[in-house]
Amino acid sequence: MTESGVSVLPITSLGLTHTVSRERISSGIPGLDAMLAGKGFYRGSSILVSGTAGTGKSSLAAHFAKATCERGESCVYFSFEESRDQIIRNMESIGVSLRPWVEKGLLHFNTVRPTSLGMEAHLSAFHKSIAEQAPTVAIIDPLTNLISVSDMRGVKSMLTRLIDFLKMQRVTAMFTHLSAAGLDHSLESTDEGVSSLIDTWLLLRDIEHEGKRSYGVFVLKSRGMAHSHEIKEFRLTDKGIQIGDLVNKSIAKGLVS
Numbered sequence: 001m002t003e004s005g006v007s008v009l010p011i012t013s014l015g016l017t018h019t020v021s022r023e024r025i026s027s028g029i030p031g032l033d034a035m036l037a038g039k040g041f042y043r044g045s046s047i048l049v050s051g052t053a054g055t056g057k058s059s060l061a062a063h064f065a066k067a068t069c070e071r072g073e074s075c076v077y078f079s080f081e082e083s084r085d086q087i088i089r090n091m092e093s094i095g096v097s098l099r100p101w102v103e104k105g106l107l108h109f110n111t112v113r114p115t116s117l118g119m120e121a122h123l124s125a126f127h128k129s130i131a132e133q134a135p136t137v138a139i140i141d142p143l144t145n146l147i148s149v150s151d152m153r154g155v156k157s158m159l160t161r162l163i164d165f166l167k168m169q170r171v172t173a174m175f176t177h178l179s180a181a182g183l184d185h186s187l188e189s190t191d192e193g194v195s196s197l198i199d200t201w202l203l204l205r206d207i208e209h210e211g212k213r214s215y216g217v218f219v220l221k222s223r224g225m226a227h228s229h230e231i232k233e234f235r236l237t238d239k240g241i242q243i244g245d246l247v248n249k250s251i252a253k254g255l256v257s
Contacts, residue, residue, distance in 0.1 A: 018167040020044060025172065028067030029060070031243025032202075035219055035228035041200055042224065043136070044170040046163050048195065050177040051204030055215055056236050057176040058082075060202070061139045062091045062098060063241055064174055069101035073136040076108045076129050080145040084109035095239045108133045114145040119158045122149065126162055135171060142176040143194070159194050199223045204234060207247065216247045 024039035033040045041047055049057045061077075068075040079087060087109070088098045101107035110129050117125065130138065146155050159175075166173045175198075195201060201220040206213060217234040219227045233244030 018044075018164070019170070021170065025071070026067050027060070028063035028065075028070075029241050029243060031232065032060075032217070032241075035217075035230075035232065035243070036200070036222060037226045039225075041172060043172055044167060045172055045199035045223075046166070046197060047172070047174040047200045047202070048177055048198040049174065049202045049204065050179050052179050052206055055204035055206055056234060056241065057178070057204060058087070058141055059091065059094055059096070059236055059241055060204070061141050061174055061176055062087070062096045064137065065107060065139055066096055066098060066101065068135075068137040069104070069106040072106070074106050074108070074133055075101075075137040075139065076110060076133050076135045077139045077141070078126070078129070079109065079111040079141050080114045081142065083111050087111075093238070094236050094241070108135070114149050117149070119146070119149050119154050122146065123158050123162060127165065130166070130169060130171060137172045137174070138166060140173070140175045142178050144176075144178040156194055160197060163194075163197050205231075217243065 021043040023043040024036075024041065025043050026033055026040040027036070049060055051057050065075045065077055077087070082090070084102070088102070091098055098107060102109070108129070110125065112125075114122070126138075143155075143159065146158070149155075163173060175194075198221075200222040203218055203220050205216045205218075207216050215234040215236075216231045218231040219229070231247040233247060235242045235244055
């Protein structure tokens with residue numbers, strides 16, 4: 001039930017019958033593409049970007065949105081934390097200009113508080129936006145906030161149906177996930193238990209060494225493709241995200257232990 005009436009959603013998870021593509025699309029970050037065999041993501045795949053607060057998850061998503069629009073394709077950006085104008089302003093600070101793509105009708109924002117709708121209503125809203133905008137890329141930032149709407153089981157059930165629906169539509173989906181900080185918490189897990197549904201999983205880590213804080217990125221998994229197993233420096237600059245050298249081996253060992 002929505003303000004527009006009753007929506008009937010298809011059951012998409014009964015059979016894994018969606019077709020797959022061998023086409024690769026850029027993340028919008030050359031250094032990250034290089035970590036994915038130099039070719040980026042598979043079109044129509046599901047991508048998870050995990051990390052603690054401030055590591056650059058939304059910035060990475062913004063690069064992907066911009067790269068999509070630069071190819072002349074449409075992107076829908078679902079945000080549960082920030083308004084459209086706030087996202088646009090914040091991304092300008094790292095040299096990522098999104099407003100021109102909004103004005104050209106290629107980038108569409110859907111920004112609501114997660115508690116404004118129930119889980120089924122959120123799923124209906126996703127379906128409605130995909131049907132209306134016909135995007136090739138959808139970004140959900142962050143999926144963590146949906147926990148406030150339902151329990152873990154409910155969130156996973158909805159996300160399973162959403163990911164299956166997007167795959168059937170051949171929409172490439174990127175989800176951001178806020179990981180809890182602290183040495184006692186494994187960052188290589190998700191509260192929603194959706195990692196098994198994901199094709200490519202990127203992990204962003206904050207690194208403290210000798211009184212300085214920096215960030216690292218590595219690929220936890222990427223189904224069906226060769227990919228880097230190295231931890232690289234992940235830098236936010238006024239010219240966008242830059243992927244740097246290998247993180248010091250002694251530090252990297254502590255990050256993945």
